[in-house]
Amino acid sequence: MEPDAVPSTASVIRSGEYLIVQKPDGEQSRVVRFTPKQKILIEKLKFSADSVFGKPYGLFEVSNNQCTPMSVDRLIEELHQQEAPVATSLGDSETTTSEVTDSIDPRLVIAPSALKLEPEQKRQKLEMDAVLEMKKQGISGQELVAKLVQGSASFQTRTVFSQSKYIKRKAKKHNDRVLILRPTIRLLAKAYYLKDPDRLAMLRADQLALMLQMAGVHHGKNIIVFEQTLGLITSAVMERLGGKGACVHIHRGAVAQSIPCVHSMNYSESTLSTFLPVRIKCLLAGSQLPYDTNRRPVNEEDGEDNENDEADKKNIDKLEDQDQEALSRRNDRLDREKQGLDIISEERAHSLIIGSRTVDPISILELMFPKLAPSSSIVIYSPHQNVLISAYEWLSKRPAINLMLSDQMCRVMQVLPDRTHPLMAQYVAGGHVLTGIKVIDQ
Amino acid sequence: MEPDAVPSTASVIRSGEYLIVQKPDGEQSRVVRFTPKQKILIEKLKFSADSVFGKPYGLFEVSNNQCTPMSVDRLIEELHQQEAPVATSLGDSETTTSEVTDSIDPRLVIAPSALKLEPEQKRQKLEMDAVLEMKKQGISGQELVAKLVQGSASFQTRTVFSQSKYIKRKAKKHNDRVLILRPTIRLLAKAYYLKDPDRLAMLRADQLALMLQMAGVHHGKNIIVFEQTLGLITSAVMERLGGKGACVHIHRGAVAQSIPCVHSMNYSESTLSTFLPVRIKCLLAGSQLPYDTNRRPVNEEDGEDNENDEADKKNIDKLEDQDQEALSRRNDRLDREKQGLDIISEERAHSLIIGSRTVDPISILELMFPKLAPSSSIVIYSPHQNVLISAYEWLSKRPAINLMLSDQMCRVMQVLPDRTHPLMAQYVAGGHVLTGIKVIDQ
Amino acid sequence: MAVEPSFMEYEERIKEGDTVIVYVTFGQMVPTVVKRGQTLMMKYGALRHEFIIGKKWGQRLSATAGYVYILRPTSDLWTRSLPRRTQILYTADCAEILSLLDAKPGMVICESGTGSGSLSHAIALTIAPSGHLYTHDIDETRTSKVLEEFKLHGLSSVTTAVVRNVCTSGFHVENSADGVFLDVPAPWEAIPFAAKSISKTRGGRLVSFSPCLEQVQRACLAMAAAGFVSIETIELVPEQKKIVSQHKQTLEEFETMGDAYPKERKRNANGEVVETARVSTAIVYPYSQPTHTGYLTHATLLAVPE
Amino acid sequence: MAVEPSFMEYEERIKEGDTVIVYVTFGQMVPTVVKRGQTLMMKYGALRHEFIIGKKWGQRLSATAGYVYILRPTSDLWTRSLPRRTQILYTADCAEILSLLDAKPGMVICESGTGSGSLSHAIALTIAPSGHLYTHDIDETRTSKVLEEFKLHGLSSVTTAVVRNVCTSGFHVENSADGVFLDVPAPWEAIPFAAKSISKTRGGRLVSFSPCLEQVQRACLAMAAAGFVSIETIELVPEQKKIVSQHKQTLEEFETMGDAYPKERKRNANGEVVETARVSTAIVYPYSQPTHTGYLTHATLLAVPE
Structure with a gap:
């Protein structure tokens, strides 16, 4: 389809890729692996994965389950239309998430008991049937909004602002647009945080950013x-290394599990070469151990429940003893692990990053702190401050300086003409970061 | 002085009163007891206390150490002058406290190395000598600003906003105005917090407000x-009781000490009648104890260092055994204590408020929780969250419901045309509040 | 002398006519006026009012399918349980507004709008018994509803509710208030009237609540123009915590057992049951919370000596 | 092959020409280029550079009146110790900006203004060795100073500093950047140029830092007008904590001893020395902290298929 437009292969969507899917003003953000014949669902909008293969990442309009790319020029054009000096007399209430913050201005909420429909609301209500009818006929969200705006009898001159707000509200309601983007660490962090903060140890994107900077993760x-x-x-560390250096990943069991954020970045071989998984049991034993054959990973129920995570390590394990390819995979694993263990034992590590949910950081510091190169950075994240207070005390008794414990607030602002304020409700769960530098105390 | 203006006695400043002194745009706020012949100092401004006696609380202009009342009308008049459409071409930098936040806009800081004075700055610099000269001659701050604004060659048409900003900045620099206000709980809370947050257990005014509301302190x-x-x-509880009810104040030693905030509110007899101090030792003993004669308060060095706190209880103690007046004071104390102990033993207390700095709230809960009337509120403040987590656990094992732990951010916004943002630096120290309700669990 | 039931009476036992707060579960409370013959229906089944009368405040009572607590109404509990007719001001804001108004018994306060009466109750309870609250709203259903509530709650004598647009017609009283609170979409229009309503001889305080910064900017200019001093805008963001049992494990434990929360008891190497040391910790909860209600701009109008 | 000393080399020992961060005390760090014959003068006296060369990074060294640590430079340490020529962006903001730019090795980033080069260093280190930073400033002394520093820090090959007003003349490169960062007083003027500098085939990210909301409002409108999508404004407020030994006492202890912090050892009723159980806790410290630096507005320019 669309044979005229020939995008460079580097910037088109390929089958099998992990992608970020979100609506332009949506609240959800999903990480999805796009496979042939798949149906993708995002906030009640559904489309076929096939319809985006070969097309550039970006903004699409969905109609009849098919995605059609939308150009930036069209967005700008629309904006110009909105800025025409016509407006609506409709009230100011906005669509927000929670019931409590249902109206941006507390004074504009209508008492449920005294709910008499305003003329404008009545009209809108009557229009709804027509809208549903049009939707069935496969009319795009954008066209639909245009029709609604045309049809609104109270769409009268007032201010540019309220008119654009009116269109925005309409657009949000009926919009059939979707952003399909190449995953970035930032987008992944947001998607997983919104999906289930608990499993991410409540690590927010802004705190991850701080950790990378404090750890000085560079090529x-x-x-x-x-x-x-x-x-x-x-995954964030691997991206910042850019193919040189090492990300020694300490993991449980025989193979690194539950790391969907590494898989969904579609990394190149070069970037993947810095990923050096090391088993906890090797660290505890103080040396590299052979692989137990016929042993399953210790905790079977611990697998990642991401429906798109195809990298099922358990299956790989089963095949290993029969398959030549599996053998070479195991050798690769042993080789990477050796590289990782060498970096540790030769004290060549420049930073230690701990992002803990249940494991006491001290338990890791006891093994790793002595092995860090002097002048290296230590960055510890925990959702629980008391855990970091203990880690602070542990470090303060060792050659470690510049110890700092911090926390940060990250708040999104709503910036709209005459309606500027922080968002009324947001995800605020987060954690704390402890940092320090190892030194040689003579 | 000023015999023409005869303010009603209720609203004029009397000798011996505690007062709040602050500059209109100042950062300091002081609680001072005004006594005859006293010199009052606030942010480099000095005046004689005598010059305000008999005058109404409010805004004064200081000239030659004398305070002259300023009317609201004059303030409004000045504002109108400022709104005239003339302005300055001066840069946007503002006067703030810390060096780091020295400029409101990071891009407007001039590199110290490359400090070439702008023409405007040169002019200002030259004016400084004249200013100092005028100040010596006793010209008021307001007049001085007017002169400076007149004299500024670059005071040219631009916008209303920057011109008013220009005047504001000037005003801040040279202003000799002072607000002398009757103390309120809010102003006291702020003054003591800014003076020494540690001694106030870092209790911020907004957290105190929350505690009063959660405790349901009413007449x-x-x-x-x-x-x-x-x-x-x-003191805040006493004010809200308004003369009826009881504020049972649990204190250390023989008499309630270190309570300058009670003394500085100039309370009426009616309000003071609800103040029922109870000795810790009586609570520990489970009954009212006689006063040990010839005993000093246990911890002599613990007295309040407020230079204006005249209520020296130690001196009172010394006199007690010789003086009939002292005897009646002791009887009054015993009588109040009995009232307080009766409220406790008869389980007539409707709320328990703990504002702890070093004492474990559990230690108080153990004594007081069983004595609270059912349905009463429990409000505990501590600067340390871990203390409240323990108290939470203690309460959760008892008939207590609706347990809530919260924290709050309170931030001041700078609201200036084209310069709106939260203040760049503020006092942020604070604590946590735990609340609950005692019930009868059958 | 028959006393009208009141939020401000502190009898030990519940009487007919009293407003009680029925505490069902955390976050779920229902206010009810106790009346013989009536029955309360809620999550835990039915509860006849007869069983409530004569009980001590704070008593646990069994309903047909569970139990509830009967609590004495307080300003905070009323805010948490009142029938909402509009978006309301919550306890953190109410508390701060009372503080910024320097509210205390005996004060005269003007308020607009009345809304669902959350703040109105908080103010009335604070200025009683000698002060007075004048609350204004453009919607008559709201003022009449709050008047009804004030009557039931024994606050009639300290309150007056007025149907009035303070932005165009000013306040019910002039030259007599100690404090004015504004929660209106265009506070700048009401501010000159607020200045008029404040007592000239005593001076007073003004507090304005606005969700958006643009409203705040205009309000600040209007306050300065009306002669207010010490104008300041603050923002209050409460954060609710939850206390949870913390799962803290060593690297060895993680390797052998995974990160699943351990069962109540676990066994050590010798097969003996080991009690897990439970450590409590506070986490931010719920994960999504209100992060903004409104800005509070407050200022002082100084007394004008005669 | 003689290698230029670099922030991005990770040798075990310090060589002449290396930039070292001399850690004096908490919060006091001095960056120095090590050169034979020179002497560092600071709080703890003098330290001859000869003693630094050949030592391991992280080594403690004795100066004439105390000791210091010689640290390997990192982006964060440079931000904390660099010679300030302007107000700078601190680590929390730098970190977030890198994240919002999706910065990684290989990226082309445009920045304005250069300022003291705090963020410039953070970007250069992140996009190296295959990417490029174009940093723009209207002040030539700033660009030349940062170029000098880039040279000393081995970052010359990945950086270009340009004296240019991006608000009037646009960026040094067009149709090639992956990200643009703006820290200028009128970002809305630079935004159309930012759109032009971003690669059409790859698309890119835009981040704008503004202290005031009015700047943000105009910037958001300009971004939408220039075709940016996913426009969002965030505010980051870090809070520094300090770990202190907590003084927790019973009511009895308070009654007998007051609230003064007990001496290391105290005696129990039998006169035996009792070790006080020291509990550590975190408090907000310093009491006064930065509560605002600026708002970060970020947006995406989508790729335009040929």
């Missing part, structure tokens, strides 16, 4: 990572 | 208070 560095954040920290 | 209620916040909580 060529050797970074030790222990995390319980679905691979998010590991 | 006629019986409230038990244990606090280590300089009498602030006690």
Whole structure:
């Protein structure tokens, strides 16, 4: 389809890729692996994955389950239309998430008991049937909004602002647009945080950003990572290394599990080469151990429940003893693990990053702190402050300086003409970050 | 002085009163007892206390150490002058407290290395000598600003906003105005918090407000208070009782000490009648104890260092055994204590408020929780969250419901045309509040 | 002398006519006026009012399918349970507004709008018994509803509710208030009237609640123009915490057992049952919380000596 | 092959020409280029550079009146110790900006203004060795100073500093950037140019830092007008904590001893020395902290298929 437009292969969507799917003003953000014949669902909007293959990442309009790319020029054009000096006399209430913050202005909420429909609301109500009818006929959201705006009898001159707000509200209601984007660490962090903060140890994107900067993760560095954040920290470190250096990933069981954030970044071989998984049991034993054959990963129920995570390590395990390919995979794993263990034992690690959910950071510090190169950074995240207070005390008795404990608030602002204020309700769960530097105390 | 204006006696400043002194745009706020011949100092401005006696609370202009009342009309008049459509071309930098936040806009800081004075700055610099000269001659701040604005060659048409900003900045620099206000709980809370947050257990005014509301302190209620916040909580409770009910104040030693916030509110006899101090030792003993004669308060060095706190209880103690007046004072104390102990033993207390700095709230709960009337509110403040987590656990094992732990951010906004943002730096120290309700669990 | 039931009476036992707060579960409370013959229906089944009368405040009572607590009404509990006719001001804001108004018994306060009466109750309870609240709203259903509530709650004598647009017609009283509270869409229109309503000889306080910064900017200019001093805008953001049992494990435990929360008891190497040391910790909960209600702009009007 | 000393080399020992961060005390760090014959003068006296060369990074060294640590430079340490020529962006903001730019090795980023180069260093280190930073400032002293620093820090090959007013003349490169960062007083003027500088085939990210909301409002409108999508404004407020030993006492202890912090050891009723159980706790410290730096507005420009 669309044979005229020939996008460069580097920037088109391929089958099998992980992608971020979100509506332009939506609240949800999903990480989805796009496979042939798949139906993708986002906030009540449904489309076929096939319809986006070969097309560039970006904004699409959905009609009849098919995605059609939308150009930036059309967006700008629409904006110009909105800025025409016509407006509506409709009230100011906005669509928000929770019931409590249902209206942006507390004084504009209508008492449920005294709910007499305003003329405008009545008209809108009558229009609804027509809207549903049009939708069935496959009319796009954008066209639908245009029709609604035309049809609104109270769409009268007032201000540019309220008119654009009117269109915005309409657009939000009926919009059939979807953004399909290449995953970035930032987008992944947001998607997983919104989906289930608990499984991510409540690590917010802004706190992850702080950790990377405090750990000084750059091209060529050797970074030790222990995390319980679905691979998010590991993946972020790998991206910043850009193919040189090492991300020594300490993991449970025989193979690194529950790291969907590493898989969904579609990394190149070069970037993947810095991923050096090391088994906890090797660290506890103080040396590399052979692989137990016929042993399953210790905790079977611990697998990632992401419906799109195809990298089922358990299956790989089963095949291993029969398959030549599996053998070479195991050898690769042993080789990477050896590299990782060497970095640790030779004290060549420049940073230690701990993103803990249940494991006491001290338990990791006891093994790893002595092995860090002097002047290396230590960055510890925990959702619980008391855990970091203990870690602080542990570190303060060792050659470690510049110890800092901090917390940060991250708040989204609503910026609309005459309606500027912080969002009324947001996800605020988060954690704390402890940082320090190892030194040689003579 | 000023015999023409005869303010009603209720609203004029009397000698011996505690007053709040602050500059209109100042950062300091002081609680001062005004006595004859006293010199009052606030942010480099000095005046004689005598010059305000008999005058109404409010805004004064200081010239030659004398205060002259300023009318609201004059303020409004000035504002109208400012709104004339003339302005300055001066830069946007503002005067703020810390060096780091020295400029409101990071891009407008001039590199110290490359500090070439702008023409405007040069002119200002030259004006400084003249200013100092005028100040010596006793010209008021307001007049001085007017002169400076007149004299500024670059005071040219631009916008209303920047011109008013220009005047504001000038005004701040040279202003000799002072607000002299009757103390309120809010103003006291702010003054003591800014002076020494540690001694106030970091209790912020907004958190105190929350505590009062959660405790339901109203006319006629019986409230038990244990606090280590300089009498602030006690004083706030007394004010809200308005002369009926009881503020049972649990204190250390023989007499209630270190409660400057109670003394500085200039309370009437009616309000003071609800103040029922009870000794800790009576609570520990489970009954009222006689006063040990010839005993000093246990901790001599614990007295309030407020230079204006004249209520020296130690001196009172010394006199007690010789003086008939002292005897009646002691009887009054014993009588109040009995009332307080009766409220406790008869389970007539409607709320328990704990504002702790060092004392474990559990230690108070153990004594007081069983004595609270059912359905009464429990409100506990601590600067340390871990203390409240323990108290929460203690309460959760008892007939207590609706347990809530919260924290709140309170931030001041700078609201200036084209310069609206939260203040760049503020006092943020604070604590946590735990609340609950005692019930009868059958 | 028959006393009208009141939020401000502190009898030990519940009487007919009293407003009680029925505490069902955390976050679920229902206010009810106790009346013989009536029955309360809720989550835990039915509860006849007869069983409530004569009981001590705070008593646990069994309903047909569970139990509830009967609580004495307070300003905070009323805010948490009142029938909502509009968006309301919650306890953190109510508390701060009372503080910014320097509210205390004996004060005269003007308020607009009345809304569902959350703040109105908080003010009335604070200024009683000698002060007075004048509450204004453009919607007559709201003022009449709040008047009804004030009557039931024994607050009639300290309150007056007025149907009035303060932005165009000003306040019910002039030259007599100690404090004015504004929660209106265009506070700048009401501010000159607020200045007029404040007592000239005593001066007074003004507090304005606005969700948006643009309203705040205009309000600040209007306050300065009306002669107010010490104008300041603050923002209050409460954060609710929850206390949870913390799961803290060593690397070895994680390796062998995973991160699943351990069962109540676990066994050590010798097969003996080991009690897990439970540590409590506070987490931010719920994860999504209100992060903004409104800005509070407050200012002082100084007394004008005669 | 002689290698230029670099922030991005990770040798074990310090060489002449290396930039080191001399850690004096908490919050006091001095960056120095190590050069034989020179002497560092600071709080703890003098330290000859000869003693630094050949030492391991992280080594404690004795100066004439105390000791210091010689730290390997990192982006964060540079931000904390750099010579300030302007107000700078601190680590929390730098970190978030890198994240919002989706910065990684290989990216082309445009920045204005350069300022003291705090963020410039953070970006350069992140996009190296295959990406490029174009940093723009209207002040030539700033660009030349940062170029000098880039040279000393081995970042010359990945950076270009340009004296240019991006609000009037646009960016040094067009149709090639992956990200643009703006910290200018009138970002709305630079935004159309930012759109032009971003690669059409790859699309890119825009981040604008503004202290005031009015700037943000105009910037948001300009971004929408220039075709940016997913426009969002956030505010980041870090809070520093301090870990202190907590003084927790019973009511009895308070009655007998007051609230003064007990001496290391105290005696029990039998006169035996009792070790006080020291509990650590975190408090907000310093009491006064930065509560606002600026708002970060970020947006995406989608790729335009050829």
